[in-house]
Amino acid sequence: MNFPRLQEKLEILADAAKYDVSCSSSGGNRKNKKGGLGDSHATGICHSYTEDGRCVSLLKILLTNHCIYDCAYCVSRKSNDIKRAAFTVEEVVDLTINFYRRNYIEGLFLSSGIFKDAETTMERLVRVAKKLRKEHNFNGYIHLKSIPGASDEIMKEAGLYADRLSINLEIPTTRGLKLLAPEKSHDQMIKPMGFIKNELNLYKEEKKIFKNVPKFAPAGQSTQMIVGATDETDLKIIKVADHFYQNFKLKRVYYSGYVPMLEDKRLPSIDSQVPMLRENRLYQADWLMRFYGFKADEILEKSNPFLDLEVDPKLAWALRNREQFPVNINTATKEMILRVPGIGRKSMYKILTARNFQKLNLEHLRKMGVATNRAKYFVEFESQNIFNKYIDDFNFRKIILQGMKSKFQNPFSEQLTLF
């Protein structure tokens, strides 16, 4: 084996893969078998996340950065003058097994440039997964990037070996995609997403009847959108995300702040900042939609369609809807308790249980782990809460901000490298 060349390929293809952030493994549940290697857990194997949301414990590479497409936002686009490389199927399999055995990684995230056509590329990705599962009994996590345009047959095979499949929307709107990647269309991406959704449903139904139905992409499917390469508003982005959660059974939508690397008049200038804080706010808004019962239209309004960078979206909503507060912690519905800034889902459940036994006060909330520096203004109890008086204060926002310290002091921190 030519190790210097393999090392060079690894550097090139791991570097090219770092712009894809859709690598969380949450939801996978694949147990080891006798004579097998590794397993993946339902809680996810990406235990360690960098502060900007990237996970670091997968072997995250491209099969190749050769590509016949010329997407303006992509470092691997064909017109970009960069070093190119391609792994063989065997090389990826060997790397995965060796890295796994050395405890460097807990799974594989494999994507690829489209080197000939979608079908050939997808077929090569599936061969990697198949070889790992069938020949090496590998039960670790595998996330395969699906190549839009590949046939249903090959997508079906991919789902039999991979834990998660993902198809990146890349640019949230059709107009933006047409501008930056005219050779692609959202229809090409939606078709395989629909196919995977149907297969997931089918698997669920068959599982009710037959015990030994082969698993199909047990960690589901996800997608990624690039934020800031085009001029979509945050409201538009979260509405697109919501649409895909509702209609395509997505496990996750990932938001990737655009990293300016290429001179192109269609893109933000090369010296513009990576919108890391905006990316973080989008994740928070996404969280509100998935776990807190917020609708996209509640998080943002048409008249002000960008997320507030100074405060998180839940606090921003509370500041716009002060008439909904204070919320009586001892009598409010769980939906309303969840809307109180500083109260998370775990605390909400603790509150519901505890109030069965006693009347709660602010001190009880603090002991339950509620962020009372925010929550204290928005809650009331049977006893007087002196902080309620600030809600109607003209300077209420300022008062709250003074009591909080954002961990995102620098809104434009640099992305961290993975390798």
Ligand code: SF4
């Ligand atoms: S098809 Fe994928 S790899 Fe190729 S240029 Fe477009 S985004 Fe990059």
